[in-house]
Amino acid sequence: MIMAENLKNPENLVYEKTKVLTDRVLHYCPGCGHGTAHRMLAEAIDDLGIQEETIGVAPVGCSVLAYYYFDVDMTEAAHGRAPAVATGIKRVMPEKYVFTYQGDGDLAAIGTAETIHACNRGENILIVFVNNGIYGMTGGQMAPTTLENMKSTTSPRGRDVKTMGAPLKITELIAQLPGTYYVARHSVHTPANARKTKRALKKALEYQKEEKGTCFIEVVSNCPSNWKMTPVESNKWMEENMFPFYPLGDIKVPQ
Amino acid sequence: MKELRLMKGNEALAEAAIRAGADAYFGYPITPQSEVIEYLMAQNTEERTGMVVLQAESEVAAINMVYGAAGCGKKAITTSSSPGISLKQEGLSYIAGAELPCVVANIVRGGPGLGTIQPSQSDYLQAVKGGGHGDYKLIVLAPATVQETVDYVKLAFDLAFKYRNPVMILSDGIIGQMMEKVELFEQIPRSDKVYDWATTGKEPGKDHVIITSLQLQPENQEKVNLRLQAKYKEVEKNEVLYESYNIDDAEYVFVAFGSCGRITQKAMELARKKGYKVGQIRPQTLYPFPVEILSKLADKVKGFLTVEMNAGQMVEDVRLAVNGKKPVEYYGRFGGMIPSPEEILDAFEQKFIGG
């Protein structure tokens, strides 16, 4: 029988942090899905061997510092403007892989116009949309994707759709646009889901090489701190409450 | 080969952008500057030089596209008019904060609000004092002719890359819309230079490039601000441009920029004919402002009159330059109205000679 200690040598290595992530300690709260979503995207870039050909755009929100973590050239955009910034990059460097990484407030509220029009033009970019139904960075305010009756600091009695509007399924909306080629919704809270997310991101980047149009991958995620739950509870709450309204799976797949 | 043409200001600006070797133009239609993007589209720039021209969904998107392209070390330009320039202020602040080069032209119309589509200079303060949030400056060039518009497009790109700072061409509806003879400079080839500050893909063995204007630690943000201020000092030292007329024996100096500078020049000539020793300074860079010459003149002349197509904006900078040494008066028309040389002369006589 092989002793466990003897296993820890390079030939037995099956999983380690991808080199497309830097060694910086993530600033995210314990259990936050951003870290896993970052890693799935970084692994997709690593697997495709395109680290040196990739340019990313970080948003404003919790993932504003994403540029510290992805070991690729990165630009930090103004709130909601990442798809416009990515358009500018991709149009002058069409041979590069360009992605944006945005939260729900950034993408589906203040950046709605930039998002819809980049997708409608079919910009050859990848948009990664992390939806946890809340403004995390500013301390838990209502987001466009906050569920009906869900409490936040600006909907303390729960989101009243009569006065606050209904949660916005922007991914379904985006999928209607002819410019989008591949639109899917995933999560990263279980090993199987995380692996599916990575496969989707990889496919999206492959489509980008083929100049197929905009690929849009939503990651439904958690916010333990602002949902005021433990990470494990928040993942369960997400399954029970977020997934029925934001069902996982492909929304638009290449014909 | 240099080439003489009769061109509308906006079209000449567009042609100059192509010839300056611009890599990308992003814009949104607004009167009185829509001819810029129309001309570029008609020129089929993708074929001509490979320059990208894209009509954005808004001015906000356009300036952010410029930000993205500028971050790749490319020559990017956008143009708009006053209400649209207000929308671009967010992006300009980010571009200045991230220290990226770009060119923005404002073909100014009267305001506030939707205002008028007629020419104005009422965006002077917005242009020279920063415009968006935070301590930053744009380099601001003020053409008075279609020729200067063309020349300043090239100069603007040179300055933008020299200082890695946004440069604004502050023109107006008169210059944008009028046709004049113009000598076009020869086509400058688009550059494929790779800058170490630009996001062009991580180089093996080197750190990845990060373009950001975010500094969470105040000590670091202060360092950024100090670096910016040092840069602006260099700009102030090196890049001041102005034209002077009849200042050697002048007892009074008119100060006016852009199209208004041309009208004021006529007023100066009328004043000379009446025996008044009037000279003129026409600032060509509004930031950096020609402080030194105005300060020097203040020691020997009796007074200054700024003439502006706004409610009195540049007069503040002239007063700062003159620093109380001599009276600085203002005369202007606004809301799209243009002063005549005769009314400028009247204003001068009332304020300085005694009517």
Add this chain to the structure above:
Amino acid sequence: MAKKGDVVIQIEKCKGCEVCISACPHEVLAMSEEVNSKGYHYAVKVNSACTGCANCAVVCPDAVITVYREK
């Protein structure tokens, strides 16, 4: 018989979120009694049932787990 595996946990980077624990099919991981320098309990291996499936590492938001598996 399942292959033998092992994990290495960077305890200083672990934030004690426990997501890895529920992801492990063999109940190999638990929270430490001790805390790291940031004050977090961290994931520790409590038995030798690891098969090197890497599920824990895949869901770890902070990428603190390295996984080995016998060839």
